[in-house]
Amino acid sequence: MEGSLYTAIGIAMFGIGLFGVVALAQAMKKILAVNICGVGIFMIFIANSTAVNGSVDYVPHAIVLTGIVVAVAGTALALSLVCRIYDKTKQQVGK
Amino acid sequence: MFHSMTLHNEEGSKENNFGLGVFLGGVICVFCSLIFFSLLQVPVPSRPVVELIEQNLASSGVSNPVTAVLLNFRSLDTLLEIAVLLIVALAVMPNKLDSTSQGFITHVKNPHRNDVLEAFLRWLLPSIVVTAGYLLWTGASLPGGAFQAGALLAGAGILLLLTGSYRVDFSCDIAQKMMVVGLVIFLIVGVGVATNSKTILDFPDKYAGALILVIEVAATLSIAMILVLLYHSLTNSESDKYAPYNVDRIEKEE
């Protein structure tokens, strides 16, 4: 079944993202991991948007669109905080 | 770029955490496979929503079901989503919100400006704006809509910033008004229709299409504006306000 393949990929991405947020030390990697995690969840939503008789349920589609905007907002806030911390410390690059 | 920027409580080299990493990875693997197999066991449910959307699509004012869900059936989500964008815009804006007398976009002489991109944009910009308008309009019947159009417009704005010949000032009056216009129009329309039906965001069937278009146009402007602001705030640190994409700084540091 095609749907369950996409569900599996979605769950895998969710897990990879989860691992990244928890286990990686660097702030930038954590931000990327949060995004991977989010995309995984959106994929689970979309993969399960087919009803019994093959007709399409559009609510998950709309939910994912809203979710993407919220994810963009969260990422932007995180990046701007990282930039401000960087400005404060002026750490040397690549150390 | 932020190799030494770790979170305070998790400092320490990776080697020390290797065992912990393997453990966490194992736990997450087991957990995810449990989710997957338990999902397979659950039968595909009947979705009453599917028929409800079909039945009410005609009275929603648009023929694209996704747009109907976003801007009519679940319009509160979209309203709050624009509020989320506004929060982030407020968070990254400079400290003072006082409107300055400077214009929104001013032309500056920058020795590092990108001439090729600037010339190319003379051709590209008009077509981006037209495409964004098309995406917005077509959202009523085909995939598209406010966010897609806004994102495209924001792309145009970012390209404009990349040329290095323009300086934008987001604390000016017009920029701030454009950032909130999406939310303001949404609220005015949402509460305005309540005078008729006593329920907020309950668009009358006859005018639903037009009202949704008005909301979407305003939302597109706000979304584009806020996305450009977010890009602008990330690339312009305190030290170099005038160079949108300061090549010097990066080379120096590397």
Place this chain on the structure above:
Amino acid sequence: MHSTAELIIPALILIPLVASILSMLFTTRSVQLVISFLAALGLCVVVQQLYLGLNVDSSTLKYEVGGWAAPLGIGFLIDGLSMLMIILSTFLISVLSFYAAFYFNNKPVAQRFWPLWWLLVTGLNALFISSDIFNIYVTLEIIGLASVALVALNDSKEGLIAALRYLLVGLLGSLLYLAGVALLYHSYGTLSLLSLAEQVEVNLLNLMVLILISLGLALKTAIVPLHFWLPYAHGSAPAPVSAILSALVVKASFYLLVRFWMEILSPVVSNSALMLMGGLGAGAVLWGCVKALRAERLKIMIAYSTVAQIGYLFLLFPLLTSADPEIDSSELRQHTLTAISYFIVAHACAKAAMFIAAGNIIKTLGHDNIAQLQGMAKYMPVSLFTFAIAGASLIGLPPSAGFIAKWLLLNAAVDTAQWWWVIVVITGGLLAALAIFRVLDLAFIKPESSTLAFDKNKSIYKLSPFMPYAGLFLALCTVALGFNAEVIINLVSLGGRE
């Protein structure tokens, strides 16, 4: 279709949203203050009307946004518990707005504070009334991002790092919650709380949903061992923000946790899961108190005391079960809910008062090192008195709301024959008393030391006389609630869902 009281439910979201937009467009100090005053007043009127409406009908208040019924649209629903949270948030927002008006004075930060503040209120109110699990996700994000933006108003490196960590934890928490929502939608095809509560049955997938949602919300509520982000985020924010974060924002995710554990997913919840929650709560009470005892900064100490108080909230989960089959489970549930509500209200008022007092101390002295507070009571009598009263409520001394809350908890523990929680409560109370008396002893009893002499003329900032009294007012409220216990007990039983 809707009753009069129901018609004004959306005003709970619209008023703060409009206030936020207006205070962003008109940034003059006086205009922003007038807008905030009007918004607080408007919210109070709306809440009063809703309270009357809830009393008249004595059932839940419902509203369908856009006129679309549940599976298609989003619904609002107000029952006793959500009414209590709305009253609490409106009350605290009004007092703290008053305080913040003086706290920020003429600082440029205030221009961004007010729009963000009212957006946070929008999120909180929307969360308490929403009955759609995806809409709740969006409100969780509003609350999370607005809180982070408010913490980041403190433009120091430490403040920003605390804000970044808070943001990442918050995002992870909401994503775990969203994953739970995705799985629930997969099995039931609906996002409405009410129809989910009717349909949920016991299976492996729902257990996974319970784990995901509990983990996400526990991360946001900061239960030990997931509390690592709280002391720094709450400790480095401006005082009114710290107050709202401790008093309401962590309670918002806890409120959701109660909804999921006691209503929506209650068939899936097993006794051992409830015991696990209680164990975490006991750990939080002890660990939070120990860390509070050892804290060097006043605000960090107050923040660790929040960690401990959250522990008490989790201690109430195991009291939902009883080995004695004769005790009626719905009665037990009502008792637990009352105790939880009492803890939420008592802690919210006391903690807001404490952060206000700490804010005043920082404003006057320029620091909040506990060791240097020696003999300072003669310079800031009101603020330190506020700290003492609020502290008494947190310890659980009579007559205060904190005492009633602990009394209800102990009663429930004895009724359900789970005596071991009594030991935790008493030890926690003793440790909290030690922590608070350490500060009071220094400030009131020890004489001012000559090396740490405080020159009143050198004071960085002259406090407005209203600032200490705003805190004192909240502290006295905790005492008043100790005398009027029925108010909350009656409110929570209103319109209770079966």
